[in-house]
Amino acid sequence: MTAPRIRLAAMALAALATSAAHAQFEARTVRVSSGVTKGHPISFGITKMTQCAADKSGGKLKLRTYYDGALGNDTTASQQVRTGSLDMVLTSTAPLVGAIPQLAVFDLPFLFANEREADQVLDGKVGQSFEPRFEEAGLVNLAYWENGFRNVTNSKRPVTRWEDLQGVKMRVMQNKVFLDTFSALGSNPTPLAFSEVYSALETRTVDGQENPVALIENMKFYEVQKYLSLTRHAYSPLAVLFSKKQFDKLSPQEQGVMRECAVAGREESRRVGREQDATVIASLKKQGMQVNEVSPAELQRMRDKVKDVYQAQAKLVGEDIVNEVHAELQRIRAA
Ligand code: TK8
Numbered sequence: 001m002t003a004p005r006i007r008l009a010a011m012a013l014a015a016l017a018t019s020a021a022h023a024q025f026e027a028r029t030v031r032v033s034s035g036v037t038k039g040h041p042i043s044f045g046i047t048k049m050t051q052c053a054a055d056k057s058g059g060k061l062k063l064r065t066y067y068d069g070a071l072g073n074d075t076t077a078s079q080q081v082r083t084g085s086l087d088m089v090l091t092s093t094a095p096l097v098g099a100i101p102q103l104a105v106f107d108l109p110f111l112f113a114n115e116r117e118a119d120q121v122l123d124g125k126v127g128q129s130f131e132p133r134f135e136e137a138g139l140v141n142l143a144y145w146e147n148g149f150r151n152v153t154n155s156k157r158p159v160t161r162w163e164d165l166q167g168v169k170m171r172v173m174q175n176k177v178f179l180d181t182f183s184a185l186g187s188n189p190t191p192l193a194f195s196e197v198y199s200a201l202e203t204r205t206v207d208g209q210e211n212p213v214a215l216i217e218n219m220k221f222y223e224v225q226k227y228l229s230l231t232r233h234a235y236s237p238l239a240v241l242f243s244k245k246q247f248d249k250l251s252p253q254e255q256g257v258m259r260e261c262a263v264a265g266r267e268e269s270r271r272v273g274r275e276q277d278a279t280v281i282a283s284l285k286k287q288g289m290q291v292n293e294v295s296p297a298e299l300q301r302m303r304d305k306v307k308d309v310y311q312a313q314a315k316l317v318g319e320d321i322v323n324e325v326h327a328e329l330q331r332i333r334a335a
């Protein structure tokens with residue numbers, strides 16, 4: 001057989017193999033809920049994941065994402081995913097602690113010192129150890145993406161030391177660790193769903209909130225907040241949750257593609273978010289925000305101020321999971 005004919009035969013075989021592989025996929029549209037607005041690093045991850053799933057299924061596995069909490073806030077959308085009436089939600093882990101209390105370990109103040117630690121804990125055995133807990137709650141967590149390190153914004157004053165938070169009405173996530181942390185720091189915390197934050201700030205129902213800088217820009221909080229203080233007081237993982245009821249209906253190939261493409265989305269959203277960090281802060285200044293760092297000595301005073309919260313909440317979360325995270329952090333820091 002001549003070389004061109006061999007090449008032709010090889011191409012025909014490859015095409016056959018691809019179409020046979022794609023034959024293992026049914027035409028499906030996966031409905032996804034996200035609380036962020038398109039343009040946030042998380043949306044870059046979703047775009048990557050969507051393209052990946054389409055490529056690997058011959059266009060049969062489609063993701064359709066509803067941004068801006070259009071299908072409900074984190075808590076309500078997560079509940080729909082748990083019952084199977086919605087396929088996927090991307091949410092911070094903090095609002096999930098009602099269903100999975102141990103997730104509050106990731107909300108402990110000043111737990112992670114940097115993204116490297118967060119990545120290794122979440123992508124490693126500690127993050128994986130949550131799989132059975134997610135499944136018990138009717139969820140499959142495909143990967144941990146990044147919401148990021150949280151910083152304080154408010155309309156009253158720069159926060160350069162914990163005392164500056166006295167009397168500040170702070171919106172916090174619906175999560176006891178955040179409520180207790182911001183009480184211990186002397187502010188008046190109010191738990192609110194993410195979808196209510198902008199209007200609460202605009203009407204001065206609350207004076208401040210705390211979120212990663214990418215979200216502060218993405219949600220235009222700079223329009224209603226004057227001061228940004230770079231506290232990095234907590235790190236928020238983002239769970240990429242599939243309804244277990246729906247996931248179990250997928251073929252092994254479809255499940256494999258969803259997991260593989262969620263990892264591709266994770267890498268993309270982390271890459272974009274970390275590349276943007278410096279430019280986002282410059283952009284927030286340009287939008288009129290007054291941005292301040294907090295000195296290491298004052299951050300240490302904040303840590304000392306919330307130590308009791310840390311200990312009390314560690315007991316509630318479960319000393320086993322807290323000890324496991326601490327042991328993993330010690331290993332990472334010693335490496
Ligand atoms: C976005 C929320 C947000 C969270 C919050 O869907 O509520 O402040 O940090 O990221 O999950």
